[in-house]
Amino acid sequence: MSHKTDIQIAREANKKPIQEIGAKLGIGSEHLLPYGHDKAKVAQDFITSLSDRPDGKLILVTAINPTPAGEGKTTTTVGLGDGLNAIGKKAAIAIREASLGPNFGMKGGAAGGGYAQVVPMEDMNLHFTGDFHAITAAHNLLAAxxxxxxxxxxxxxxxxxxxxWRRVLDMNDRALRDVVTSLGGVSNGFPRQTGFDITVASEVMAILCLADDLDDLQSKLGDxxxxxxxxxxxxxxRQIGADGAMTVLLKDAMQPNLVQTLENNPAFVHGGPFANIAHGCNSLIATRTALKLADYVVTEAGFGADLGAEKFMNIKCRKGGIAPSVVVIVATVRAMKMNGGVAKAxxxxxxxxxxxxxCPNLGRHIENVKSFGVPVVVAINHFVSDTEAEIQAVKDYVEGHGSEAIVARHWADGSAGIIELATRVAEIADKDSAHFAPLYPDEMGLFQKIETIAKRIYRADEVLADKKIRDQLKxxxxxxxxxxxxxxxxxxYSFSTDPNLRGAPTGHSVPVREVRLSAGAGFIVVICGEIMTMPGLPSKPAAMSIRISDDGEIEGLF
Structure with missing residues (x-):
C-alpha cells in the first residue's frame, strides 16, 4: 500500500503531450491552444462544428453530506472515468477548476487523490490557465x-x-466582507458601503458556466x-456599457481546458462556482463538448446531493437541455460512522x-436523487480501515432502498480498483431507463420553489422568510x-441549515436571510442560515505549509 502524498503521486505521473490526449477524442492539434505541454484550451470554432453530433451518456457523481472524514467525490469521478476507459469505453471526465481560497485555507485542492487524479496537479490548483483571474478582472471592471x-x-x-454589485477576489479574506469605499474626499467619489465575495460566488462565474458561446455570454453579462x-x-x-469589455476579458476563459488523468485519459476542467453559495457545476460548454466527443462523460456536482445534485438537475440540466443517464452517490464507511455519532479520532x-x-443520511440522498427520475448506484469509496462487516452493513442498507452499493478501490489501485462499478454504471446508462425531470416547473412561484426544495430535498417543515423577503420575490x-x-x-454539512445537525434530520425550518437576483445567470440566490459568500481562513491555513523545496518543487499542496 503506497503512503505517498497526492502531490508525490501526481509528480511521478507519466504524462503524455496534450496533443495525444486531444487525439483520443478526435481533436486535431490545430484546434488545441496549448498552455505549456500538458494543458490546452479547445478552440471555440471546433466546438461549434460539433453541434450536429449525437450526445454520449452523461453520468453524474454526487455524494452524501461532507464530513471531516472525507468522501472522495472528485477522486471517484476521476477513477470512474479511468475505469470506463479501462473496460474499453470511450469516456471523458468534466470537473470544476479549483479556487485559490480553499487551497490556501482548509479544504485543499480539487484534482482527485491517490491513484485517481487529474494532472498537472500543481497548475490546476494554482493559476491553471488564468480563467479565474479573467473572471475576477471582468467582475471588478464592472464594479469600477x-x-x-x-x-x-x-x-x-x-x-x-x-x-x-459587490467586488470579488479569489481568496478567503473575512476582512473584506463589509467595506466602505471612496473615502478621501471629492476626487475619490462618493463614499458608500459595499463588500467582497469570493470569485467563485461571482455572477460572472455562474454566467460563464451557463453560457452557450461568446454571443450568449455577452448577452447574459448585459442582463x-x-x-x-x-x-x-x-x-x-448593458446600461453601464461594460458588457463588451467584460466579454473581451473572458474570451479565452470561455474555452474549456483539456488535461489528463494519471492514466492519460481526457479530462475537461472548466469553471467552478462554489456549490454552497453558487450553483456548483463545471461549465455547460465543457460538459456539452465532452458529450459530443465521448460516448460516456463522468461529471460531478459540488458537495452533497442536497446541494450539488439538486442544482445540477434544477439549474444546469434545465438551462442546458441535458440529462444524466445514471447518478453515482459516493459514500464512505468512515462518513457513515461520523453521521452515526463517532468522533473523528x-x-x-x-x-x-x-x-x-x-446510513439514513445516505438513504435520504438516494430517495432525493431518485425523485428526479434517474437510476442511482452507490459507490463505497474504500478506506484501508473498512471491515467486511461494515461494508456489508452499507450494502444491505442500500439494497433496502432499492439501489445497489459497489465498493471502489480506485484511490489505491487506479482504474483496476473500480472495474465493477464502471461496468455496472455503463450497463445502466446503456439501458436508457432514466426519465429525468426537474423538481419543479418554471412557472411555479418563486417562494413555492424555495419551499419545494426545503420540503422535498431538505425535509424541512417550513421556510421562514419575513415579509420583506416575500415582497421582494413577488x-x-x-x-x-x-x-x-x-x-x-x-x-x-447538513440537510438543515445547522452545520452540526448530521444524519437525516426532520422537523427543522429553513430561515431565509436574503435573496439576490442573478438576472444574467438566470436564477435567484436564496441565502439561508449563516452561510458566507466570502469565506475566512482557519486558524492555521494550509498556506502556512505551502512552499518551494530546495529542488524547486512545490510542497504542501494537497
Missing amino acids: MIDNHIYWGNELGIDERRVV IIVAYTRDRAPITC DLGAENVAAVKAG AWEEAGYGDLPVCMAKTQ
Whole structure:
C-alpha cells in the first residue's frame, strides 16, 4: 500500500503531450491552444462544428453530506472515468477548476487523490490557465465602471444606497466582507458601503458556466442587474456599457481546458462556482463538448446531493437541455460512522452499529436523487480501515432502498480498483431507463420553489422568510423573473441549515436571510442560515505549509 502524498503521486505521473490526449477524442492539434505541454484550451470554432453530433451518456457523481472524514467525490469521478476507459469505453471526465481560497485555507485542492487524479496537479490548483483571474478582472471592471458612472454625473440616476454589485477576489479574506469605499474626499467619489465575495460566488462565474458561446455570454453579462434608481428601476451592466469589455476579458476563459488523468485519459476542467453559495457545476460548454466527443462523460456536482445534485438537475440540466443517464452517490464507511455519532479520532475501530446509525443520511440522498427520475448506484469509496462487516452493513442498507452499493478501490489501485462499478454504471446508462425531470416547473412561484426544495430535498417543515423577503420575490415575479430557478445558498454539512445537525434530520425550518437576483445567470440566490459568500481562513491555513523545496518543487499542496 503506497503512503505517498497526492502531490508525490501526481509528480511521478507519466504524462503524455496534450496533443495525444486531444487525439483520443478526435481533436486535431490545430484546434488545441496549448498552455505549456500538458494543458490546452479547445478552440471555440471546433466546438461549434460539433453541434450536429449525437450526445454520449452523461453520468453524474454526487455524494452524501461532507464530513471531516472525507468522501472522495472528485477522486471517484476521476477513477470512474479511468475505469470506463479501462473496460474499453470511450469516456471523458468534466470537473470544476479549483479556487485559490480553499487551497490556501482548509479544504485543499480539487484534482482527485491517490491513484485517481487529474494532472498537472500543481497548475490546476494554482493559476491553471488564468480563467479565474479573467473572471475576477471582468467582475471588478464592472464594479469600477459603476462607481465611475456615478462620479461623472450619474446620468442613469443610480441610487448610491442601492448599488448591488459587490467586488470579488479569489481568496478567503473575512476582512473584506463589509467595506466602505471612496473615502478621501471629492476626487475619490462618493463614499458608500459595499463588500467582497469570493470569485467563485461571482455572477460572472455562474454566467460563464451557463453560457452557450461568446454571443450568449455577452448577452447574459448585459442582463446583470447592478443597481437600482431611487424609484427602484433596475440598472443593468448593458446600461453601464461594460458588457463588451467584460466579454473581451473572458474570451479565452470561455474555452474549456483539456488535461489528463494519471492514466492519460481526457479530462475537461472548466469553471467552478462554489456549490454552497453558487450553483456548483463545471461549465455547460465543457460538459456539452465532452458529450459530443465521448460516448460516456463522468461529471460531478459540488458537495452533497442536497446541494450539488439538486442544482445540477434544477439549474444546469434545465438551462442546458441535458440529462444524466445514471447518478453515482459516493459514500464512505468512515462518513457513515461520523453521521452515526463517532468522533473523528475513533473512526479506525470497527463499529457496525454506528455505520447503521449513520446510513439514513445516505438513504435520504438516494430517495432525493431518485425523485428526479434517474437510476442511482452507490459507490463505497474504500478506506484501508473498512471491515467486511461494515461494508456489508452499507450494502444491505442500500439494497433496502432499492439501489445497489459497489465498493471502489480506485484511490489505491487506479482504474483496476473500480472495474465493477464502471461496468455496472455503463450497463445502466446503456439501458436508457432514466426519465429525468426537474423538481419543479418554471412557472411555479418563486417562494413555492424555495419551499419545494426545503420540503422535498431538505425535509424541512417550513421556510421562514419575513415579509420583506416575500415582497421582494413577488416584485421580481411582477418584473418578469418568476420563471427563474432558485439557487440555494446554505451549509453543505447538513440537510438543515445547522452545520452540526448530521444524519437525516426532520422537523427543522429553513430561515431565509436574503435573496439576490442573478438576472444574467438566470436564477435567484436564496441565502439561508449563516452561510458566507466570502469565506475566512482557519486558524492555521494550509498556506502556512505551502512552499518551494530546495529542488524547486512545490510542497504542501494537497
